[in-house]
Amino acid sequence: MKELKQLFSYVGPYKKDFYLGAILVIFETCFELIIPLLMADIIDIGVVNHDTRIIYIRGIEMGICAVLSLITGLLYARFAARASYGFGARVREAEYEKIQTYAFSNLDRFDTSSLVTRLTTDITVVQNAINGGIRPLVRGPAMLILGIALSIWMNAKLSLVFFVSAPLLAVTLVFIVHRVAPMYSRLQRAVDRLNGVVQEGLTAIRAVKAFVRGEYEEEKFKSVNEDLMQTSQKTFHYAVLNLPAFQIVMYTAVVLIMWFGGNMIINSTLQVGDLTGFLSYVLQVMNSLMMISNVFLLLTRSLASAKRIGEVLDEKPEITSPAAAETVIPDGSIDFKNVSFKYHRDAEEYALSNVSLHIQAGQTVGILGGTGSAKTTLVQLIPRLYDATTGEVDVGGKNVKDYDLTALRDAVGIVLQKNVLFSGTIRDNLRWGNREADDKELWRACRIACADEFIERMPKGLDTDLGQGGVNVSGGQKQRLCIARTLLKKPKILIFDDSTSAVDTATEAKIRTALAELPDMTKIIIAQRITSVMNTDQIIILDDGKINAVGTHEELLRNNHIYQEIYASQVKGGDSNGTSNER
Numbered sequence: 100m101k102e103l104k105q106l107f108s109y110v111g112p113y114k115k116d117f118y119l120g121a122i123l124v125i126f127e128t129c130f131e132l133i134i135p136l137l138m139a140d141i142i143d144i145g146v147v148n149h150d151t152r153i154i155y156i157r158g159i160e161m162g163i164c165a166v167l168s169l170i171t172g173l174l175y176a177r178f179a180a181r182a183s184y185g186f187g188a189r190v191r192e193a194e195y196e197k198i199q200t201y202a203f204s205n206l207d208r209f210d211t212s213s214l215v216t217r218l219t220t221d222i223t224v225v226q227n228a229i230n231g232g233i234r235p236l237v238r239g240p241a242m243l244i245l246g247i248a249l250s251i252w253m254n255a256k257l258s259l260v261f262f263v264s265a266p267l268l269a270v271t272l273v274f275i276v277h278r279v280a281p282m283y284s285r286l287q288r289a290v291d292r293l294n295g296v297v298q299e300g301l302t303a304i305r306a307v308k309a310f311v312r313g314e315y316e317e318e319k320f321k322s323v324n325e326d327l328m329q330t331s332q333k334t335f336h337y338a339v340l341n342l343p344a345f346q347i348v349m350y351t352a353v354v355l356i357m358w359f360g361g362n363m364i365i366n367s368t369l370q371v372g373d374l375t376g377f378l379s380y381v382l383q384v385m386n387s388l389m390m391i392s393n394v395f396l397l398l399t400r401s402l403a404s405a406k407r408i409g410e411v412l413d414e415k416p417e418i419t420s421p422a423a424a425e426t427v428i429p430d431g432s433i434d435f436k437n438v439s440f441k442y443h444r445d446a447e448e449y450a451l452s453n454v455s456l457h458i459q460a461g462q463t464v465g466i467l468g469g470t471g472s473a474k475t476t477l478v479q480l481i482p483r484l485y486d487a488t489t490g491e492v493d494v495g496g497k498n499v500k501d502y503d504l505t506a507l508r509d510a511v512g513i514v515l516q517k518n519v520l521f522s523g524t525i526r527d528n529l530r531w532g533n534r535e536a537d538d539k540e541l542w543r544a545c546r547i548a549c550a551d552e553f554i555e556r557m558p559k560g561l562d563t564d565l566g567q568g569g570v571n572v573s574g575g576q577k578q579r580l581c582i583a584r585t586l587l588k589k590p591k592i593l594i595f596d597d598s599t600s601a602v603d604t605a606t607e608a609k610i611r612t613a614l615a616e617l618p619d620m621t622k623i624i625i626a627q628r629i630t631s632v633m634n635t636d637q638i639i640i641l642d643d644g645k646i647n648a649v650g651t652h653e654e655l656l657r658n659n660h661i662y663q664e665i666y667a668s669q670v671k672g673g674d675s676n677g678t679s680n681e682r
Contacts, residue, residue, distance in 0.1 A: 105405075105409055105412065105413075106190055106225060106405055106408065106409070107186075109186060109189045109190045109193055110182070110186050110189075111189055112185070113181060113182045113185040113186055113189075116178040116179070116181045116182035116185070117178075117182045117233065119174075119178045120175050120178040120179045120182060120233050120234075121233060121237045123171045123172075123174050123175040123178065124171075124175050124233065124234050124237040124238045124241070125237060125238075125241055126167075126171045127168050127171040127172050127175065127238070128237075128238050128241045128242050128245070129241075129245070130164045130165075130167045130168040130171065131164070131168050131242075131383070132242065132245050132246065132249060132380075132383065133160075133164050134161050134164050134165065134379070135249075135375075135377075135379035135380055135383075136249070137157045137160050137161045137164070138157075138161065138375060138379065139253075139370075139373055139375060140153065140157050141153065141154050141157045141158065141161075142370075142371055142375055143370045143371070143373065145157065147370075175233075175234060179229075179230055179233050179234065180230060182229065182230075182233070183226050183227070183229040183230035183233075184226065184230070186226065186229060187222050187223070187225070187226035187229075190222055190225070190408065191218060191222050193412065194217065194218055194222070194408060194411050194412060195218060197411060197412055197414070198214060198411065200416045200419075201414065201416055202416055202417045202418035202483075202484070202485065202486075203479070203484050203485055204417045204418075204442070204485060204486075205414055205416055205417055207442065207443075208414070209411070210291065210295060211295075211298065212291050212292070212294035212295030212297075212298050213291045213294075213295075213407075214411070215294055215298070216287065216290050216291050216294050216407075217407050217408055217410075217411055220287070220290055220404075221287060221404035221405075221407050221408050222404070222408060224400055224401055224403075224404040225401045225404050225405055225408070227397075228397040228398065228400065228401035229401075231397060232394055232397045232398070232401075234390075235390030235391065235393055235394045236394050238387070238390060239387045239388070239390035239391040239394060240387070240391065241387075242383050242384070242386065242387035242390075243384055243387040243388065243391070246380045246383040246384040246387060247261055247380075247384055249380055250377055250380040250381070250384070253373055253377050253380070254360075254363075254369060254373060254377060256359075256363075257356060257359060257360055257363070257369070257377060260352050260355050260356050260359070260381075261352070261381075261384060264348050264349075264351060264352040264355075264385075265384070265388060267348055268344065268345060268348040268385070268388050268392075269388065271340075271341075271344040271348075272341055272344065272388070272391075272392040272395065275337055275338070275340050275341050275344070275392070275396075276392070276395045276396060276399055278337045279334060279337045279338050279396065279399055279400075280399045280402075280403075282330070282333065282334040282337070283334060283399060283400040283402075283403035283404075284403040284406075285330055285334075286327075286330050286331060286334050286403075287403055287404060287407060289323070289326055289327040289330045289331075290327060292323045292326065292327075293320075293323045293324060293326075293327050295323075296319055296320050296323050297320070300316050300319075300320065338396055341389070341392045341393070341396065342389075345385065345388070345389045345392070348385065349381075349382070349385040352381055352385065353378065353381060353382075356374075356377065356378060356381055357374075357378075360374040360377065360378075361374075417486070418483050418485075418486055418504065419504070420502075420503045420504045420505075421500065421501060424501065424502060424503035424504075424506070425497060425501050425502045425503065425506070426502070426503045426506045427506070428494060428495045428502065428506065428507065428510040428591055429495040429496060429497075430460035430461075430495050430496075430591060431460040431461065431494070431495070431510075431590075431591035431592045431619075431620060431621030432457075432458065432459055432460040432493075432494070432495060432496060432621070433456070433457070433458040433481060433492075433493065433494055433592065433621065433623075434456070434457050434458075434491075434492070434493040434496075435454045435455055435456040435457075435477075435480075435490070435491075435492055436455060436490050436491040436492075436493065437453055437454070437455050437489070437490040437491075438451060438453075438454040438455070438480065438487045438489070438490035438491065438492060439451055439452050439453060439454070439487070439488055439489045439490055440473075440476060440480065440485065440487050440488045440489075441488050442485075449488070449644060450473045450476045450644050451473050451476055451477060451480075451487075451644045451645075452644050452645050453490075453645065454477065454490070454645070454646055455646070456639065456646065456649070458621060458623070458637075459621075459636075460495075460591075460619075460621055461618055461619055461620065461621055462621055462622075462635075462636040462637065463614075463615070463621075463622040463624070463635045463636050464621075464622070464623050464624070464635055464636060464637050464638070464639060465623075465624045465625075465626060465631065465632025465633075465635040465637075465638040465639070466478070466623065466624065466625045466626075466632070466638075466639045466641060467626065467629065467632060467638060467639070467640055467641070467661075467662070467665060468640060468641035468642060468647075469642070471643075472641040472642055472643060472644065473641060473643075473644040474596075474597075474625045474641055475516055475596055475597075475625065476644075477641065478513065478594045478596060478623055478625065479513075480492050480499075481494060481499070481511055481513075481592060481594065481623075482499075482507060482508045482511035482513060483499050483500070483502075483504060483507060483508070486500070494507065494510070494511070494592070495510075495591070509588060509590070510590055510591045510592065511590055511591070511592045511594065512532075512585040512586070512588045512590030512592065512593045512594065513585065513593075513594040513596065514578075514581050514582050514585050514593075514594065514595050514596060514598035515581075515596055515598070516596040516597050516598065516625075518569075518574070518577040518578050518581045518598070519568075519581070520565055520568060520569030520572075520577055520580060520581070521565075521568075521569075522565070522566065522567045522568070523564070523565065524559075524561065524562050524563060524564055524565065525554060525557075525560075525561050525562070525563050525565060525580065526541065526561040526562055528565060528569075528580060528584060529541050529544065529545075529561070529580070529583055529584050529587060530587070531584050532544070532583075532584040532585055532586065532587030532588045533587040533588060533589070536587050538561065540587060541561060541583075541587070544583040544584075544586040544587045545579075545583045546613070547582075547583070547586055547610070547613040547614065547617075548579045548580070548582035548583035548586060548610060548613075549579055549602075549606050549609050549610055549613075550576070550579040550580050550582070550583045552606075553572075553576055553579075573601075574601035575601040575602045575603070575606070577601070578598050578599060578600070578601050578602055579602065579606075579610075581598060582595070582598060582599075582610065590620065591619075591620065591621065592620070592621045592622075592623070593614075593617075593620050593621070593622045593623070594622075594623045594625075595622070595623065595624045595625060595626070596625045597625050597626060597627060599626070599631065600626075600627060600628075604628075604630065607628075607630075607631060611631070611634070622635075628669065629662075629665050629666055629669045629670060630669070630670070632652075633652040634652070635652075636651070637649055637650060637651060638650060638651065638652060638655055638662070640655065640659060640661050640662055642661060647659070647661055648661070648662065
């Protein structure tokens with residue numbers, strides 16, 4: 100219940116609609132409960148005494164009550180819809196905003212498919228529970244209390260049937276809810292798994308087709324789909340038991356009332372109209388119990404979803420700006436002071452160990468190392484995508500933890516290893532780097548990144564639509580657009596995380612030459628090709644999360660065996676530019 104209480108704090112301006120909806124349900128219930136009393140008068144007074152005046156008057160009164168019940172019901176539906184869908188939109192927005200504040204370490208705790216389910220299916224479950232639950236939640240107890248009270252008022256002896264049948268139904272419904280409750284959590288996890296397979300299959304559809312693995316993916320989808328089906332069947336197998344349980348108890352109560360009521364009529368202790376009205380209240384009371392059971396089922400499922408939503412909202416971002424944060428980054432100098440890092444607190448080994456390093460402002464630095472040597476991990480500590488586990492990372496002479504996060508990340512431009520473009524035009528994507536950039540600035544960044552070469556050939560130029568995820572451009576073109584987008588930030592530190600791997604060597608050389616004309620910008624280049632870093636001011640060799648050596652191309656070529664091996668494998672027999680000396 101704590102989770103639902105937390106979510107209801109997002110009702111905000113829709114609180115009035117909730118209250119109005121509940122009040123309208125009470126009025127609707129009252130109008131409906133008056134009708135059996137009027138019906139009893141029609142039979143016992145109008146029909147028995149042949150009094151057509153009473154029949155007409157009570158008939159008109161019944162019609163008025165029915166119309167008023169209809170109007171209040173329609174008004175309730177309007178207010179309930181506004182309240183539930185408005186509430187759902189606010190919770191969805193709050194959840195999405197919270198995810199945006201997460202550090203990478205927070206995101207590592209959730210699967211992407213699970214976050215998608217929590218933003219969509221789980222919120223829809225809670226939203227539907229509110230939309231479909233306000234009416235029975237208010238109407239059920241009100242009808243139960245008023246129905247029992249009026250039936251006791253009509254005939255106290257006959258109402259004893261309620262006190263036998265109602266507890267039996269209540270016990271049955273409690274058993275059903277108790278069995279179903281844990282199943283709803285398993286059902287949502289099954290939805291997570293299905294979403295995960297769908298997302299992975301669609302994202303990697305080109306690889307699936309290239310390796311002719313369509314049947315394998317279909318089998319994988321079939322497996323999770325059948326798992327969801329079986330989980331759903333098992334869950335709702337118990338959930339639907341409330342209807343037969345309700346019908347058994349209700350019809351048993353009707354038979355008993357007809358039996359005892361018939362005997363009372365024979366003995367002249369009960370009138371036919373009273374029995375008819377009493378039977379109406381029986382149905383009303385049983386319906387109210389059915390409504391309450393449905394509310395509990397809705398509440399049980401929504402509690403499972405509310406708990407999952409609450410986990411996202413309660414997750415505390417591990418990286419935040421300090422109270423009195425620095426907003427000005429003086430320059431692009433970088434210092435690693437005995438830094439060690441591991442992705443999880445309980446991990447046995449560190450990804451980075453005892454890293455100490457100084458990079459002067461304006462320098463161009465290359466980073467080389469084998470796969471898994473933590474090259475990407477190292478540079479992710481600079482803009483605080485992760486925080487060092489021990490030690491200190493300084494930018495501009497100050498600890499990165501002292502800076503405002505927005506200011507720090509604006510000063511650090513990073514072209515990620517995995518290139519990401521968004522749906523929209525080239526212009527839209529480039530302006531992620533600078534929303535106010537004009538065409539002159541956009542073309543300048545494109546020229547530095549050598550992206551102008553292919554943009555100029557496109558019919559619409561900067562207004563060319565890239566499609567979802569940039570499907571309309573090649574891998575190398577994606578990389579160049581990502582470089583141009585980052586350059587538009589005009590960062591003090593520019594990090595290339597193997598971001599020219601899909602670019603040919605001639606184009607890469609042009610990009611390096613253009614970047615060299617930006618002297619005030621510190622440039623860090625992670626690369627696999629030695630030719631990408633051999634002309635930098637210093638080269639850092641990483642090996643198994645530790646700094647193996649730091650030096651220039653000539654120094655490392657003389658003294659470092661790892662660098663010598665890389666050089667020999669890539670530029671064997673070549674000169675400093677990688678061109679062959681063989682004749």
